[in-house]
Amino acid sequence: MSILPASVLLVIDVQNDFLPGGALAVPDGHAVIPPIHALAEQFEHVILTQDWHPAGHMSFASSRPGRQPFEVIPLPDGRAQVLWPDHCVQGTSGAALSSALRIPKAELILRKGFRSHIDSYSAFAEADGKTATGLTGYLRERGVKRVYLCGLALDFCVSWSALDAMHAGFETFVVPEATRAIDTNGSLEAAIGAMHKAGVHLADGLIA
Numbered sequence: 479m480s481i482l483p484a485s486v487l488l489v490i491d492v493q494n495d496f497l498p499g500g501a502l503a504v505p506d507g508h509a510v511i512p513p514i515h516a517l518a519e520q521f522e523h524v525i526l527t528q529d530w531h532p533a534g535h536m537s538f539a540s541s542r543p544g545r546q547p548f549e550v551i552p553l554p555d556g557r558a559q560v561l562w563p564d565h566c567v568q569g570t571s572g573a574a575l576s577s578a579l580r581i582p583k584a585e586l587i588l589r590k591g592f593r594s595h596i597d598s599y600s601a602f603a604e605a606d607g608k609t610a611t612g613l614t615g616y617l618r619e620r621g622v623k624r625v626y627l628c629g630l631a632l633d634f635c636v637s638w639s640a641l642d643a644m645h646a647g648f649e650t651f652v653v654p655e656a657t658r659a660i661d662t663n664g665s666l667e668a669a670i671g672a673m674h675k676a677g678v679h680l681a682d683g684l685i686a
């Protein structure tokens with residue numbers, strides 16, 4: 479199988495809490511694992527991300543008295559925040575990468591969402607749009623031109639990462655077979671629309 483040149487596969491948040499039985503289980507989430515394994519063989523460079531929140535994180539409904547998971551609230555700066563069940567708390571088994579995921583050659587595990595007061599969906603920047611994770615520089619220094627995304631969840635961390643990859647100037651692809659969505663309050667439709675508008679490609683035919 480040929481290796482895609484100057485390309486990286488970003489495997490987003492394949493963690494126990496996003497899989498069946500987890501605190502924020504993505505419907506059919508486990509279905510992404512076999513296609514991700516098939517994809518990883520085609521890439522020289524693979525990076526995994528891990529949602530990694532401190533207890534009491536601002537995105538947790540439990541941090542806000544009277545609020546329920548999946549409610550949307552306005553933040554002081556005007557952005558909307560979806561409130562989540564407690565998930566991916568640092569050091570818990572829910573935050574661990576799935577043991578079914580076997581990509582020993584992955585070069586980097588990038589943690590995000592570890593600041594108590596900012597949410598972080600994207601692998602490139604925190605949700606304030608300002609605080610960078612350093613991934614853009616890491617990829618540029620290594621000569622990466624194309625970013626392929628897969629993992630969980632399509633309508634949050636995958637799509638936000640894809641939009642930021644585009645903004646950073648990478649040619650950007652999402653692999654539909656290897657991602658699944660949460661789909662709350664119209665989030666899936668909004669994410670697909672935003673990715674289409676930004677010029678994110680769908681990678682077809684990568685998985686035999």
Ligand code: VGL
Pocket residue numbers: 490491496529562599630631632633634635636
């Ligand atoms: C995610 C909601 C909250 C994701 C992370 O990985 O898509 N979604 N935190």
Ligand code: ZN
Pocket residue numbers: 529530531537565566591
């Ligand atoms: Zn999270």
